[in-house]
Amino acid sequence: MAKSIAVLLDDKRIGAVKGSDLEGKIEQMFGGQLSCFIVEMDDAKAKQVMDAFDTARVDSRGFITDVPIAFNRVIFEEIARTKSLGAEAVDGVLARVDEIQKAAAKEKEFLPCPEF
């Protein structure tokens, strides 16, 4: 069964795709209080993601979660670069696994606290 990843969008990310075809693909969650892209992938690609990141798991919704924060940043960059929510974006992420894993190692010790 295909798996999905929800890529959350804050104002900055929404601004980055404004005017592109991607803008029409923004999904609303929780009554419009959260925006996201839903990236779907086949089992083979999902397995590559799961194998690359030992914390990753599939939750009760069939979504891949518990990936490093760096993964979320990179997948958004690849979506914006390829203008796609499909295999191109996922391939772009898989090509950058080493980079994500290095960043993820640092994330285990420290994550910057948001200022509101």
Add this chain to the structure above:
Amino acid sequence: MSILIERPPPHGGRLEERVVHDPELGRKLIKGCPTFDIKATLDDSGTPVRNVYREIMSICYGFFSPVDGSMHKAEVDRILKERRLLNDWVFPYPLVFDISEEDLKNLGVGVGDRVCLKLKGKPFAILDIDEIWRIDNPEEFATKVFGTPEANPEVVQEPFDKKMPGWVIYKSLNRVVLAGKFRIINEPTLLPPFDKFWFPPVKSRQEYDRRGWRTVINHQTRNVPHIGHEFLMKDAGYTGDMEPCHGIQVNAIIGVKRPGDYPDEAIIEGHAAVNEGGYIKPERHIVTFTLWDMRYGNPLESMLHGIIRQNMGCTHHMFGRDHAAVGEYYEMFATQTLWSKGIPSYGFPASINDVPYGLQIRPQNMKEFWYCPVCNEIAYSECCGHTKEKQKFSGSFVRGMVAEGLFPPKVIFRPEVYKVIVKWWKEFGYPFCNAKYVKEKEKRLEVDLPDM
């Protein structure tokens, strides 16, 4: 026939209270005793996974009544076979004071001796040794504690391994067990922020009386509450008898947790923020905790939770999906199976309420809550018909949002609760438990001890 539900007696009939309040008596009790500094149980990487001091606290303050000390071999054997103490009362887990062969040699004690147990360098408790026994193979022992898919096919789906924190705790035990009764002889002071929420069973029962609560439903937590948890508490709170439960109690489990869980400080203050914000008014809501390094044993853990909360005086206990679970070792409704029809392979051919020497606290088995964009509200899965449109409160999804630093919408976290997460994130440099947090917490613990 009365339909009113009364507060249940403690499990085993009476509350254990094994705390010496008189310092002079405490000094007399340790005079001339050999001393032993309590050490954390470490996993293979040297990370703390348990500190037996939490078990001593929970035993001596009556949370685990009728257990009164480190268990004898015959008692542990019976628990592993039938999940019962030697006095027949149901109990899920072995609780032991374990030390290494080297420590035993250095300590030079035998049966009949008393040991003064020190914590943070100060006298804390005594252990009167009446048996010394050995765990032959800690890994096999750990597996027996939780079961196997072959031996417990009703609920165990996968063999337990190093990703299961409870299994790791038992696998990491030292082989020598000093069995006997504990007594705290130097009463610890709870550190902030935990001090405000310390309600051992004697005190919690007094507190319910003071508030006029006859019926109290407990919410087990190891989480900062999102809106789904809040609605679980509110809706389960309608359970009661001729009126909804008078009180809703949160009892957080405070101790070592798995990486990715929230820090204990954020958990306890996050729940307090729910009533401070008026989402469940403080007159009906109380936040409390128990010291325990979670074993994540799903149905077995729920049995311990039932014992703790019955001892505290609760009449009801809510149980959801994947109760106290990690991974997919157990079937997701294993806890509800234990409380509805029993798990024969663990020794319970009927509900744990319906077996001799079982529990009297009543289960409230709940399914799940989700956000429904059609109903435009938080909906209960057994009411809402919009199953295609539902949006679930996945804990992993919520943690991912927090870690990315996005301010969560009010439909996911109350702002007051999220601010608690950020407060402790600033303090620890991380929003969740990680190895650094666990190691620092092990030095700090949740208590200080006075000089004797």
